[in-house]
Amino acid sequence: MKKHTGVVILAVLVVAALLVSTVAYKVEFTEYALIKRFGATNRVIVPAEAGLKFKWPWPVEKLIRYDARTFLFEDTSNEVATRDKQNILLTLYCAWRIDDVRRFQSSIETVKASQEALRALLQSAKSDVVGLHNMEDFVNTDPGKMIIPEIERKILESVHERAMTDYGAEVVRVGIKSLALPETVSATVIDAMKEERQLDIRMFESAGEAQATAIRERAEAARDQIIAFAERKAAEIRAEGDRAAAKYYKEFAKNEQLSMFLRSLESLKKELASKATIILDGSEIPAVKFFHEGPSVKNLSGKSAAADK
Secondary structure, three states: OHHHHHHHHHHHHHHHHHHHHHHEEEEOOOEEEEEEEOOEEEEEEOHHHOEEEEOOOOOOEEEEEEEOOOEEEEOOOEEEEOOOOOEEEEEEEEEEEEOOHHHHHHHOOOHHHHHHHHHHHHHHHHHHHHOOOOHHHOOOOOHHHOOHHHHHHHHHHHHHHHHHHHHOEEEEEEEEEEEEOOHHHHHHHHHHHHHHHHHHHHHHHHHHHHHHHHHHHHHHHHHHHHHHHHHHHHHHHHHHHHHHHHHHHHHHHHOHHHHHHHHHHHHHHHHOOOOOOOOOOOOOOHHHHHHHHOOOHHHHHHHHHHHHO
16 A cells, blocks of 8 residues: 555646646746637736736637747838839848737637738839839938938828737837849939939039139229229339438539439449449549549639639
8 A cells, every 4th residue: 555655646746747737837938828728818917917827728718828028020121113214123121029819829820821911011112102203312421311210100000000900019110221223224313312412523623613713803803902002002112202301402403513413423323233334434423423523623613713803
């Protein structure tokens, strides 16, 4: 009897462990837990309620787990037509998570099936939104004219409501991963970009020429103004010099020979100021002739005698 007691206890423990494993379960903080009783959803445990839980064993209740974290997948790359009839190769990425577990489980059940359904929604939204925009909204030499963030936002808005309503899935973000041009379109786009660049070049050249002309005109006007001012100032200085010289003309008129002699000396000072050697004919320069012949005493005596008479 004692021999069978140990086996019985062991059997009881095993049965108890199996029973506990069927009624007890642990919910992680990164997952949802959905309990179905006889095929109908009975309750949902969200990540905030993570911990050890209990349920009735199968087939009364069944446990279904879903990852509560964000999923990420890429859309397939395909050609999409723009409003101006140009084709572009566009690839999107999509970040999503389960929001309504009951609706998700009843409508689509698995994550893989959900991603396929969301990919189909993205394809449709991508065609619709891209068809509302011209090629220049995607590819442009002026970055300010590219509105890719706005296009991404429109695709997200188009997908978000349907994904939530139909599948209980929340689309968190939609973005453009890659954008390319088919070979047939590339040449046309490049030619258009070249022409746009040429227009920019001509515009900048025209603006530069206009600025250069304005600068030259301002410089010429300033030059003419400075020259006119200098000429007026020179005329004023000459007039002032003439007025100052006129005071001495009366004194010079009293003795013309002395005046001429002094002017000859002044002329010699100016001519010899550069330390140059000048060979002159003394008979042609009155001042030099004066030093060569000396004063005429005879003439001076004659004038004195005439004065005495």
